[in-house]
Amino acid sequence: MITYVCLGILILFVAVKSAVYMKHRKHTPSSDELDLKLLSLINQKSDRHD
Amino acid sequence: MTKKRAVTFKPYIKTRYAYEKLRVCRHCQQFTVLWEAECSQCGKSTLVPIRERVTAKVKRTMLNERLIALFIGLVAIYFGQTFLQMILSAAAAILLIALLWFVQRRMLPFEVPSEMETLFEQEQPRIIEDIKRNRKLAVAALKDDELLTYEMLREISTFVQNDKIRLQQVVLLQSFVLRKDMDLRVEPLLIDSFDTDLAAYIGEVAKVQRELIKNSSIRYILAYEAHILEMENGVEILSSVAGAAIRLKKYVEAYPEFIRRYARNIPKDRFLRLYRMIQQHPESYWGNLAEEVAVIRRERYEWDSDF
Numbered sequence A: 001m002i003t004y005v006c007l008g009i010l011i012l013f014v015a016v017k018s019a020v021y022m023k024h025r026k027h028t029p030s031s032d033e034l035d036l037k038l039l040s041l042i043n044q045k046s047d048r049h050d
Numbered sequence B: 001m002t003k004k005r006a007v008t009f010k011p012y013i014k015t016r017y018a019y020e021k022l023r024v025c026r027h028c029q030q031f032t033v034l035w036e037a038e039c040s041q042c043g044k045s046t047l048v049p050i051r052e053r054v055t056a057k058v059k060r061t062m063l064n065e066r067l068i069a070l071f072i073g074l075v076a077i078y079f080g081q082t083f084l085q086m087i088l089s090a091a092a093a094i095l096l097i098a099l100l101w102f103v104q105r106r107m108l109p110f111e112v113p114s115e116m117e118t119l120f121e122q123e124q125p126r127i128i129e130d131i132k133r134n135r136k137l138a139v140a141a142l143k144d145d146e147l148l149t150y151e152m153l154r155e156i157s158t159f160v161q162n163d164k165i166r167l168q169q170v171v172l173l174q175s176f177v178l179r180k181d182m183d184l185r186v187e188p189l190l191i192d193s194f195d196t197d198l199a200a201y202i203g204e205v206a207k208v209q210r211e212l213i214k215n216s217s218i219r220y221i222l223a224y225e226a227h228i229l230e231m232e233n234g235v236e237i238l239s240s241v242a243g244a245a246i247r248l249k250k251y252v253e254a255y256p257e258f259i260r261r262y263a264r265n266i267p268k269d270r271f272l273r274l275y276r277m278i279q280q281h282p283e284s285y286w287g288n289l290a291e292e293v294a295v296i297r298r299e300r301y302e303w304d305s306d307f
């Protein structure tokens, strides 16, 4: 019985993890977007302080 | 004016993306945008590019997931009631772990940028703080080595984009002798307001590296022409920019009045180029420039065989 439960959990685990990866894949930023993001994060604050 | 120093810049390594210049210490997690080999905080040689760091972290997480899957699989096998059940559980577990591993491998190139984005968001205050530390370090070097300060600020300005850091660089650049072979820049240093050092710098660059004078620099000079004329060498600055603008027909066509105003002050080779440009394209609109050029040619170069 426990064997089946464990295998069930394992299937669920792999399925959930795969789904999470697929979701990240959809929203993954391009290198350009990543660069813009970093620059805007750095400059929005430092501008106010300088 | 203080005496200018002859210097040679350390080459500026251009990266396609700014974040490629951001590194983090594996040991103390401090960020840096400079080129130092050892972490300035903990002194260890454990600085790695941010992408490398995030990739390692993602791989680690993926490995942990596989280990969890393996553990669940082992429990399933352990509690198998018959030998066949154990064999079948083992086969199922291996298959599932292989599937997970396959998905992970395919998703690694997407997972890393996602994770980098998260890291930038979460670590924003620390990244800003550490870049400020870099800047303090640069300013602290000023007393002994202006060149080093400039080189550091040049790196930092890849990330920090404000007028203060631009002007700091311009002021330092004005203390060096500018040469043709130097890795100079103009556009990234332009600011919104008028600054005498910046105007003087543009004027000098216009002499040594004409090709760096583009639309935005000409527009800057034009916008503050009245201010520049009040400077000691104002006419000289404006004339060298006008001379540099003659490099391309499109600039002459865009700013004929500006070039006309300083046509008398530009050197012969630049004037010759302007003269020929107008001769070759009589159909273009030159405004009063064509007339002025004709007058100057008659007055100064009447008997010059180059014309």
Ligand SMILES: [Zn+2]
Residues within 6 Å of the ligand: B025, B026, B027, B028, B029, B030, B039, B040, B041, B042, B043, B044, B046
């Ligand atoms: Zn460190």
